[in-house]
Amino acid sequence: MTESLTVRDNRTGVEYDIPITDGTIRAADLGKIKAADPATQEDGPGLAVYDPGFVNTASCRSSVTYIDGDKGVLEYRGYPIEQLAEKSSFLEVSYLLVHGELPTKEQYDAWVHEITYHTFVHENIKEFMEGFRYDAHPMGMLMASVGAMSTFYPDAANISDPENRRLQIIRLIAKMPTLGAWAFRHAQGKPYVYPDNDLSYTGNFLSMLFKMSESKYAPDERIEKALDTLFILHADHEQNASANAVRSVGSTQVDPYSSVSAGVGALFGPLHGGANEAVLRMLRRIGKVENIPAFIAGVKDGNERLMGFGHRVYKNYDPRAKIIKQQALNVFEVTGTNPLLEIAMELEKIALEDEYFVSRKLYPNVDFYSGLIYEALEFPPEMFTVLFAIGRTPGWLSQWLELVQDKEQKIARPKQIYTGERGLDFVPRDVRWA
Numbered sequence: 001m002t003e004s005l006t007v008r009d010n011r012t013g014v015e016y017d018i019p020i021t022d023g024t025i026r027a028a029d030l031g032k033i034k035a036a037d038p039a040t041q042e043d044g045p046g047l048a049v050y051d052p053g054f055v056n057t058a059s060c061r062s063s064v065t066y067i068d069g070d071k072g073v074l075e076y077r078g079y080p081i082e083q084l085a086e087k088s089s090f091l092e093v094s095y096l097l098v099h100g101e102l103p104t105k106e107q108y109d110a111w112v113h114e115i116t117y118h119t120f121v122h123e124n125i126k127e128f129m130e131g132f133r134y135d136a137h138p139m140g141m142l143m144a145s146v147g148a149m150s151t152f153y154p155d156a157a158n159i160s161d162p163e164n165r166r167l168q169i170i171r172l173i174a175k176m177p178t179l180g181a182w183a184f185r186h187a188q189g190k191p192y193v194y195p196d197n198d199l200s201y202t203g204n205f206l207s208m209l210f211k212m213s214e215s216k217y218a219p220d221e222r223i224e225k226a227l228d229t230l231f232i233l234h235a236d237h238e239q240n241a242s243a244n245a246v247r248s249v250g251s252t253q254v255d256p257y258s259s260v261s262a263g264v265g266a267l268f269g270p271l272h273g274g275a276n277e278a279v280l281r282m283l284r285r286i287g288k289v290e291n292i293p294a295f296i297a298g299v300k301d302g303n304e305r306l307m308g309f310g311h312r313v314y315k316n317y318d319p320r321a322k323i324i325k326q327q328a329l330n331v332f333e334v335t336g337t338n339p340l341l342e343i344a345m346e347l348e349k350i351a352l353e354d355e356y357f358v359s360r361k362l363y364p365n366v367d368f369y370s371g372l373i374y375e376a377l378e379f380p381p382e383m384f385t386v387l388f389a390i391g392r393t394p395g396w397l398s399q400w401l402e403l404v405q406d407k408e409q410k411i412a413r414p415k416q417i418y419t420g421e422r423g424l425d426f427v428p429r430d431v432r433w434a
């Protein structure tokens with residue numbers, strides 16, 4: 001089989017042979033297809049691809065995450081998410097994402113040690129965060145403080161030095177929970193809690209969130225495990241909007257703090273990180289199990305959306321949703337059942353059997369149960385996306401690392417189709433307004 005595409009340009013009658021590699025053609029090859037402009041007879045620009053939202057454009061080669069949406073497969077560096085969620089830890093998964101392979105015992109111990117001892121931030125960052133308004137959104141605080149870190153570590157600008165890159169990656173993974181927890185405490189008017197290096201990554205995060213006057217915070221193991229699993233499930237999702245933002249900003253060769261703060265900004269948007277909050281609002285609105293049939297009828301009539309169902313990529317059960325459901329049950333063992341859980345489970349049962357949802361391949365996605373867990377842990381909805389950002393940090397950094405080492409990458413600078421005026425004559429204000 002010839003791996004190429006023959007294209008005939010009907011404007012000129014010329015045929016072009018365009019190689020196909022890995023199921024893609026190079027946009028630059030299309031750029032060679034040119035026709036003379038009928039008005040001027042000059043050679044026009046080469047053919048370009050118009051793809052708003054990059055829905056069918058590969059922007060990079062990547063070996064970080066594999067998704068097969070039709071089969072419901074998600075793998076980090078080739079390992080299925082189900083196995084990682086069950087048998088690994090968030091820090092081990094972070095190592096895997098960043099380094100491309102699982103650590104030996106020595107590598108793992110050194111990695112955990114280094115991350116643990118980089119959890120503290122400069123006191124000036126604390127003062128800077130304290131300057132936010134009392135009702136500042138924690139995502140805005142996180143985005144600003146991650147970006148501000150580039151001023152504390154100006155050495156991070158040296159992105160061509162592998163050892164320097166490694167140090168900034170460790171700092172970022174280590175300090176995100178500190179910044180996220182402090183943004184949470186700020187909203188509550190509570191004093192910021194310093195990291196406790198005797199605790200695990202997730203245990204320390206819980207301590208910085210919830211510790212009050214006790215001399216030592218003792219996290220509940222089941223909650224620690226549930227949160228660690230949620231971080232694993234959110235750690236990467238290939239070229240999603242925030243990874244693309246990190247790569248796009250990173251392509252200017254700026255430091256990783258500036259790139260990651262762009263990722264936090266992208267995640268802040270309701271189309272990306274905000275769906276689990278919408279699920280909670282929907283479950284509250286339904287109120288009780290008896291109201292479900294009327295709600296489902298409204299969805300079928302097109303008046304409602306079943307939030308937490310459907311996905312742009314997954315046209316099968318989102319593999320993360322199954323794992324989260326189990327973790328939700330574990331968390332409720334500790335916190336007591338959330339009455340909304342009963343509505344969620346009944347809604348899921350009905351939707352999975354209903355022809356409307358089955359025929360449209362609408363299955364629960366990662367957000368269907370995660371909001372319930374976060375609410376049970378007493379996080380306000382504004383914090384949900386902060387938790388997502390902490391989990392996604394190793395993914396953003398792995399994507400960034402891949403980008404800065406990829407010789408084929410260039411500054412991200414898409415083309416446009418210009419639709420405006422041309423060659424107007426400027427009339428000065430005194431003439432225009434006379």
Ligand SMILES: CC(C)(COP(=O)(O)OP(=O)(O)OC[C@H]1O[C@@H](n2cnc3c(N)ncnc32)[C@H](O)[C@@H]1OP(=O)(O)O)[C@@H](O)C(=O)NCCC(=O)NCCS
Pocket residue numbers: 275299304305306307308309310311312313360362365366367
């Ligand atoms: C995620 C989402 C935006 C994906 O959208 P998409 O890939 O563009 O899918 P489409 O909008 O083309 O939907 C295909 C069909 O399913 C329907 N559909 C999709 N999601 C639906 C939902 N959650 N509830 C009801 N119907 C839905 C659409 O109305 C459409 O039906 P039609 O063919 O009769 O017009 C969409 O499923 C959605 O809005 N889900 C709810 C929000 C959510 O949970 N987001 C988090 C994603 S992680």
